[in-house]
Amino acid sequence: MSIVVTGATGHLGRLIVASLLERGVPATEIVAVGRDTGRLADLAGQNVIVRRADYEDPASLRAAFAGATKLMFVSGSEVGRRAAQHRNVITAARQADVDLVVYTSIAKADTSSLVLATEHRLTEQEIKASGLPYVFLRNSWYLENYLPQLPAYLEHGVAGAAGDGLISAATRADFADAAAEVLTGDGHTNQVYELGGDAFTLAELAAEVAKQSEQEVNYTDLPVATYVEVLVGAGLPRQYAEVLADGDRGAAEGELHVEGDDLAKLIGRPPVTLAEAIRTAL
Incomplete structure (x- = not known):
């Protein structure tokens, strides 16, 4: 058996290898690719x-996937370029005739209106159309999206545009x-898992x-457009x-x-x- 893990230099890919x-x-x-x-x-x-591959270099993908039994396809991070990049990965996986493609998608990818969901939805559709056996891991947000912001929260409070929505x-x-469980366990082929932890609001x-x-920290809910300007003002593109x-x-x-307990x-x-x-981060 050979398990190929793409994106192994990233946070999630490395943790999957571990x-x-x-x-x-x-x-x-x-x-590890x-x-x-x-x-x-x-x-x-x-x-x-260890093998080198770039989602925009089909030849490198073919070489990296040679002999693969299972492919852990960690989605790319370049929003707006992922549709073409992911198509290259799927083509290389089909050429390698892998037994299973496990793809990291987004929560409710088939119905979500999030900008981030568009490329995930297209990728899921193309994996299905390829005829390759698959598993879709529809991951909700990472807690790590928030933990690095703790110093800013302590100084300025929490700002956002999520209302009382559960995350x-x-x-x-x-x-x-x-x-790792899906890659090593049985009975997962052609399954879709909606994955998330215990839900919370930004408040x-x-x-x-x-x-x-033991400090005062409040949540300020903003209109989406206003929140964009706050983030830009903080230095984000x-x-x-x-x-x-x-x-x-x-x-x-x-x-x-995410309803249900697929992750658990x-x-x-x-x-x-x-x-x-938060306790660990603090």
Whole structure:
């Protein structure tokens, strides 16, 4: 068996490789793929096979996927370019005749109105059309989207445009463990999993930060357009700010609230909670 993990230089891909190793998958049966193999030197030192590939370089993908049994397809990060990039990955996977493609998608990808969902929805459709056996891991938000902001929250409070919308965020590590389970377990072929942790609002996020820090931290809800300007004023590129604000807009409409317990079932335990994550980060 050979499990190829794309995006292994990124946070999620690296955690998936680590979870596979923890589950006893031999290092020599794992192929860690990334654009900069120098960042994978530590994995190579553990006998993980390291190969270079770029989503925009079909030849590199074909070489990286050679002999693959299963492909852990971690979605690209370049919004607006992912449709073409992902098409290259799917083509290379089909040419390699892999037995299973596990794709990291987004919550409610088939119905979501989020800007970020468009390319995920198209990728899911193209994977299905390819005829390859698949699993779609529809991940909600990462708790890590919020944790690095704790110093800013303590100084300025929490701002957003999510209203009282519920956000089923979970840690990258929990999402990675779910992926590892799908890659090593049975009975997952052609399944779609909606993955998320215990849901919270941004007001509840602010309240939890206040509780644990013993400081006053409030949530300020803003119109989407105003929130974009706040983010731009904080130094973010406008396009990125618009994507983030659109995420809050979707959250307000329930698009990041994942019902059910697919994540807990896959990882065999309750996901890390917001309170636990904040406690660790603080």
